[in-house]
Amino acid sequence: MDATATATSFSTLIRTASHEQHVEAETSTFMSDLLGGRLGVDAYTRYTEQLWFVYRALEDGAEALRSDPVAGPFIQPELMRTAELERDLAHLRGADWREGLEPLPATAAYADRVAECARTWPAGYIAHHYTRYLGDLSGGQIIRDKAERTWGFERKGDGVRFYVFEGISNPASFKRGYRELLDAVNADDLEKRRIVDECKRAFALNTAVFRELGEAFPLGA
Numbered sequence: 001m002d003a004t005a006t007a008t009s010f011s012t013l014i015r016t017a018s019h020e021q022h023v024e025a026e027t028s029t030f031m032s033d034l035l036g037g038r039l040g041v042d043a044y045t046r047y048t049e050q051l052w053f054v055y056r057a058l059e060d061g062a063e064a065l066r067s068d069p070v071a072g073p074f075i076q077p078e079l080m081r082t083a084e085l086e087r088d089l090a091h092l093r094g095a096d097w098r099e100g101l102e103p104l105p106a107t108a109a110y111a112d113r114v115a116e117c118a119r120t121w122p123a124g125y126i127a128h129h130y131t132r133y134l135g136d137l138s139g140g141q142i143i144r145d146k147a148e149r150t151w152g153f154e155r156k157g158d159g160v161r162f163y164v165f166e167g168i169s170n171p172a173s174f175k176r177g178y179r180e181l182l183d184a185v186n187a188d189d190l191e192k193r194r195i196v197d198e199c200k201r202a203f204a205l206n207t208a209v210f211r212e213l214g215e216a217f218p219l220g221a
Helices: 003-007 010-017 019-026 029-035 041-060 082-093 105-120 122-137 140-151 171-183 189-216
Strands: none
Touching (some): 010 171, 010 189, 029 140, 029 189, 041 122
């Protein structure tokens, strides 16, 4: 490893290496249209449905990893989102929200990859954990604010609870602590490179979901 790589913390490396994919996901047509207020609440609902499939895969796999030497430190209950997503979906779709709920093909592929990493590769699971939860704590707040103003959800209430981390009083401090966990991750340099590659894959999987959502909700001419 050269001196530059030694001087660069892993949390910085992982952020900069996946920057291009991160920007591509954030600037997808679907997300741009959603944040621009050009889509209806049905599009927001469908997006929330897709999130449920992904987070269920993330969090179903979390319990078994709690004592894992690599992934274990990242399993923190205050991050868990499935219960909040289910409350949002009950608000958006009604009490029988599970009926007829199907993942898009890209969502199924994304959730399958997360579940596979949880079962077979704890370090790869960290890549998905990082790309999802740190994104929720950051850009997710923009989505919450836009959703409240566009579709009239109660501030931090039903419909946007996914974006509200009740157990994290200081997100900036939490994110600093999370990056310290990344810097201290129990992995050698080769494994760290594999984690970075999996981060890129996670963003690509997420972008594919946005692409399919964009096809499902095209803007009229």
